Amino acid sequence: MILYGSNTSPYVRRLRMYCTLHELSYEYKTLNIFDPEERKVLIEHNPARKIPFLVCGEQVINDSNVIARYLQDKFSLPHLNWAQENLLTSINACNDSLVEILLGQRSELDTQADVLFFNLQRERITETLSYLDKQCTTDVFLNCEYLQISLYCLLDWIQFRNLADLSGFNGLLSHIEKWQTQVSAQETDPRS
Numbered sequence: 001m002i003l004y005g006s007n008t009s010p011y012v013r014r015l016r017m018y019c020t021l022h023e024l025s026y027e028y029k030t031l032n033i034f035d036p037e038e039r040k041v042l043i044e045h046n047p048a049r050k051i052p053f054l055v056c057g058e059q060v061i062n063d064s065n066v067i068a069r070y071l072q073d074k075f076s077l078p079h080l081n082w083a084q085e086n087l088l089t090s091i092n093a094c095n096d097s098l099v100e101i102l103l104g105q106r107s108e109l110d111t112q113a114d115v116l117f118f119n120l121q122r123e124r125i126t127e128t129l130s131y132l133d134k135q136c137t138t139d140v141f142l143n144c145e146y147l148q149i150s151l152y153c154l155l156d157w158i159q160f161r162n163l164a165d166l167s168g169f170n171g172l173l174s175h176i177e178k179w180q181t182q183v184s185a186q187e188t189d190p191r192s
């Protein structure tokens with residue numbers, strides 16, 4: 001089982017932390033998707049041209065959400081219930097919008113501009129962060145390790161890339177504090 005990704009991707013990191021916590025053995029290969037040679041590997045495996053993807057024998061699995069479900073099936077680990085899936089959707093929505101903002105910055109676009117595309121991303125980011133701030137102390141959230149990891153990876157990446165102001169979100173800040181000392185978090189720190 002080979003996981004392809006990059007050390008900075010929060011979607012890849014959540015899977016790496018999940019595998020570590022469940023002692024799942026896998027090979028990890030990093031890909032620089034913006035390097036023309038390495039991008040060939042991405043193109044060969046994922047028409048959406050995103051990381052992560054997992055290669056398990058002949059089977060290729062794209063998308064962190066599907067990979068997580070694949071691992072849960074393969075290793076008989078608990079699946080998320082519907083309320084937990086909804087929370088994961090909010091985490092993903094925030095993360096996806098922040099990826100768009102980062103790509104906007106790298107394309108030298110004015111991501112603060114008052115235009116529909118960036119207004120929608122900023123609204124989604126603010127609203128989902130505020131929603132997750134309230135949800136991250138609920139039983140639904142705390143009963144699901146994959147949600148906790150996914151949120152931690154998102155928040156730590158926000159800080160690493162300086163993408164949003166988390167001050168005032170006390171629930172989110174406590175969540176970072178709780179997870180940042182874990183070995184699985186330290187081993188996958190994008191800064192190292």
Ligand SMILES: N[C@@H](CCC(=O)N[C@@H](CS)C(=O)NCC(=O)O)C(=O)O
Nearest residue numbers: 009010011049050051052063064065
């Ligand atoms: N829904 C996907 C999102 C993955 C994703 O956005 N990955 C980013 C890296 S963090 C990527 O590959 N971006 C390349 C691009 O947008 O062209 C998942 O959960 O795996």
